[in-house]
Amino acid sequence: MKLMFKQRFFSWFDSYDIYDEAGSPVFTVSGKPAWGHKLEIYDRNGSHLATLKEQIFTFLPRFYIIINGETVGTITKEFTFFRPSFNIDCNGWEVKGDFFEWDYSIYSREGGVVAQIEKQLLRLTDTYIIDVAEEQDALLALMVVLAIDAVKCSQNKN
Incomplete structure (x- = not known):
């Protein structure tokens, strides 16, 4: 299952639309005022599914x-020198990024590929393609991309 993750152009808070391969909306993400990032995820019918909330005052x-x-x-973003890495403690997933x-x-505990995430360059807003192997992993894979994007956004502000 491929998803296209696209940040909305004009928004006071982080807001994203996530589409399937046919261009139909699958999820919407709405940023909420909070210390750190707080992102609410909704399905195509507007029902709340999940929240991703940043813990503040942490080293990583x-x-x-x-x-x-x-x-x-x-x-959690892990401390590394050359390639970014994230740990997801709810299911044993590990995220490895390229040098840039x-x-x-995203890898499962057994080492299989759960999802591939590709940032689309030369776009006005942050845009990613998420290729998820199993549809039931789409929500959590989306939350990983949101966390990565939030970290990158915070790094760019400093």
Whole structure:
């Protein structure tokens, strides 16, 4: 399943639309005022699915994964020198990025590829293609991309 993740051009807070291969909306993401990033994820019918909330005052960026009002895990950027890496503690996934921090792969605990994330260059807003192997992993893969984008956004402000 391929998803196109596209940031909205005019928005006070982080807002994104996520489309399937046919161009139909699958998810919408709305940023909320908070200390750190707080992103609410909705399905195509407007029903709330999940929240990604940044923990502030940490050495390395960390985001809480909240589904159905319950914190199910975290996404944490790991300290590395050359290639960005993130750990997802709710299911054993690991995220490895390329040297330029544009493309990422998500790996399962067993080492299989869960999703490939490719940043589209030369766009007015942040745009990613998310190629998810299994449809049931799409929401969590999207949350990983949101966390990566939030970290990159924060780094660019400094």
